[in-house]
Amino acid sequence: MNSPMEKPLTERIEQNDGRVVDIDAYEGAGGYVAAREAVTAMTPEAVIELVKDANLRGRGGAGFPTGVKWGFIPQGDAAGPGPKYLICNADEMEPGTFKDRYLMTFDPHLLIEGMIIAAYAIGAERAFVFLRGEYFEPYRALERAIADARDRHYLGEGVFGGKFNLDLRLHSSAGRYICGEETALLNALEGKRAQPRLKPPFPPASGAWGRPTVVNNVETLCNVPAIVRLGADWFRGLGLTDDAGTKIYGVSGRVNNPGLWELPMGTTIREIIETHAGGMRDGYTLRGLLPGGASTDFLVPEEHLDLPMDYGSISAAGSRMGTGTMILMDDSICPVDISRNLQHFFAQESCGFCTPCREGLPWLEELLADIEAGRGTMEDIDTLETNAAFIGAPGNTFCLHAAGAIEPLQSALKYFREDFEAHVREGRCPYRKNEGNG
Amino acid sequence: MTENSAIGSVKSGVKSSGNNGAVTDLIETLSDSEVAEIEAECAHLPDRQSAAIDALMIVQKHRGWVSDQSLFAIARLLGMSAEALDAVATFYNRIYRRPVGRHVVMLCDSVSCYVMGADRLAEQVKAHLGVQFGETTPDDRFTLLPIPCLGACDHAPTMLVGEELIVDVQADRLDEIFAPFE
Numbered sequence: 001m002n003s004p005m006e007k008p009l010t011e012r013i014e015q016n017d018g019r020v021v022d023i024d025a026y027e028g029a030g031g032y033v034a035a036r037e038a039v040t041a042m043t044p045e046a047v048i049e050l051v052k053d054a055n056l057r058g059r060g061g062a063g064f065p066t067g068v069k070w071g072f073i074p075q076g077d078a079a080g081p082g083p084k085y086l087i088c089n090a091d092e093m094e095p096g097t098f099k100d101r102y103l104m105t106f107d108p109h110l111l112i113e114g115m116i117i118a119a120y121a122i123g124a125e126r127a128f129v130f131l132r133g134e135y136f137e138p139y140r141a142l143e144r145a146i147a148d149a150r151d152r153h154y155l156g157e158g159v160f161g162g163k164f165n166l167d168l169r170l171h172s173s174a175g176r177y178i179c180g181e182e183t184a185l186l187n188a189l190e191g192k193r194a195q196p197r198l199k200p201p202f203p204p205a206s207g208a209w210g211r212p213t214v215v216n217n218v219e220t221l222c223n224v225p226a227i228v229r230l231g232a233d234w235f236r237g238l239g240l241t242d243d244a245g246t247k248i249y250g251v252s253g254r255v256n257n258p259g260l261w262e263l264p265m266g267t268t269i270r271e272i273i274e275t276h277a278g279g280m281r282d283g284y285t286l287r288g289l290l291p292g293g294a295s296t297d298f299l300v301p302e303e304h305l306d307l308p309m310d311y312g313s314i315s316a317a318g319s320r321m322g323t324g325t326m327i328l329m330d331d332s333i334c335p336v337d338i339s340r341n342l343q344h345f346f347a348q349e350s351c352g353f354c355t356p357c358r359e360g361l362p363w364l365e366e367l368l369a370d371i372e373a374g375r376g377t378m379e380d381i382d383t384l385e386t387n388a389a390f391i392g393a394p395g396n397t398f399c400l401h402a403a404g405a406i407e408p409l410q411s412a413l414k415y416f417r418e419d420f421e422a423h424v425r426e427g428r429c430p431y432r433k434n435e436g437n438g
Numbered sequence: 439m440t441e442n443s444a445i446g447s448v449k450s451g452v453k454s455s456g457n458n459g460a461v462t463d464l465i466e467t468l469s470d471s472e473v474a475e476i477e478a479e480c481a482h483l484p485d486r487q488s489a490a491i492d493a494l495m496i497v498q499k500h501r502g503w504v505s506d507q508s509l510f511a512i513a514r515l516l517g518m519s520a521e522a523l524d525a526v527a528t529f530y531n532r533i534y535r536r537p538v539g540r541h542v543v544m545l546c547d548s549v550s551c552y553v554m555g556a557d558r559l560a561e562q563v564k565a566h567l568g569v570q571f572g573e574t575t576p577d578d579r580f581t582l583l584p585i586p587c588l589g590a591c592d593h594a595p596t597m598l599v600g601e602e603l604i605v606d607v608q609a610d611r612l613d614e615i616f617a618p619f620e
Contacts, residue, residue, distance in 0.1 A: 093587055093589070094587065095548035095549045095587040095591075096548070096550045096591050097587065097589060098589040098590055100589070101589040133531075133532045134532075134544070134585065134588055134589075134598055136601040136602075136603070137603065167482070169482070171492075172495070174491045174494070174495060174530035174531070174533050175530050175531035176530055176531060177586055188491065191483075191487055191490035191492070192490070193525055193529040194529065209488070250591070250592065252550040252554075252594060253550065253553050254553065254554070258591070258592035258593075258594075259592045260592065290549070294548065294549050327549050327550050327591070328553070329553065330553070333553055338549065341547070341549055344547070345547075345549070345586055348586075349586065351529075
């Protein structure tokens, strides 16, 4: 492959006219060259150094440097007896996020190749794809792809004819948002309730069945083959800002062309919405956006459209890039009611282990429902604010579920406070002109 | 709420299995293929209890749901208590501890679909099927449930009917959408 690849994640799908890239098409486009190279000609340490050097950061939302995470895994005798595990977190369930479904459905071998390289780097001979249970199409695509890769000895005993073995299994989740939290995912994989574990220890020290484990997002792993093939410098050069590579950005809401686009990391929010998503539909004005899923703080068009979508810039603006798939709130949507919808989700998906999350989130949902129905008081708005700060404070709960729930609420109160107050003053929702206008 | 009712049903299950005597009979209530599939899962896991979720899903695949009797049988097969297994079963969205219709309709109620009118659509689907969320049509054809984000947000609103993802759902085409599902 001599062409300067600009879309390492989606180029093959585009060249295949949007059809599923099967193993022949994948190999025809240079697939499995990188994994073969890594497994047969590189040391695990060299692979880890390369991924560190490329500055690949986790695409599941947290943005942790991938190579650093891999480097935490004990190698050789230090790992103790028993298997090490690589888990692909494919439990895509962050509201507004639809990127991993696309990658797995249309280019499943890219994920498998990324997993072979990652597993080799950390010395894991057992791997799982922990897949969202409702993802039937990706399941069928991956099931087929894993079988095809096994037939060609890219998986199983003696990967690429060498000494490295990799048992890769597809696990369909029984379904809960909290399974996306990596230690909850491990409990689910072990057949238990998906309650997050106390950390430390982190999974690289003690993960699946108490063994060293790396959990990586689908998009993260899909970036690995091209890094091995084309190098760290090339990968870093793809990004427009300090963050490396490309990113699959998405837009949903009332735009002319909702969808996904693989673009250089650091593309501005304005370019994503106006150029790629085709701008707002006629008659609708953008009021706010959740930049990377339901658990990220609102940004507003008056201040944030020219921000690059990367980890640092969005954090500096008080939000998070999260999954990079943004949800747009137009001027027909009531900020109070969308907040109620968001808190309904988080309240329902709390695993119930920690009191502030289990009891607090339903209570916030109820307060929001009261305000939306015109039954709220100004004091209720203050109560929302105070308790949001308490429930979302780090350290008050085991995991970041409640903290994530609070992000869109605290920012809605900040940017759309006037709307909350209007509900109280008027004793009704000013947006509800027609019955059932959701 | 689901958990409370499920705990209640476990207690009644304890009673009936006690009356029936031998616990090995319980395992025999599972079919050979169910047991074989569960054993296949156990074979690649470090311990049998790790197969709890897989086992529940396997039995559900064969029977449509997980009855108290099935729950007790699976627990016995995996060497764990029925209470511990029910704690797992009731945690997850996709494990049904009550009978469901031939097709489960899951309507996305998360934020992208909400923005595109999911609340109104939910009312229209309920009216169309004549059931509320959590209910099954009298002919056992459909059970209606809400579901978080189905990951097709650029084609909101969305729903699943059985294993089929339906996107850009239009309320005036519900007849057409549901027709293929007998």
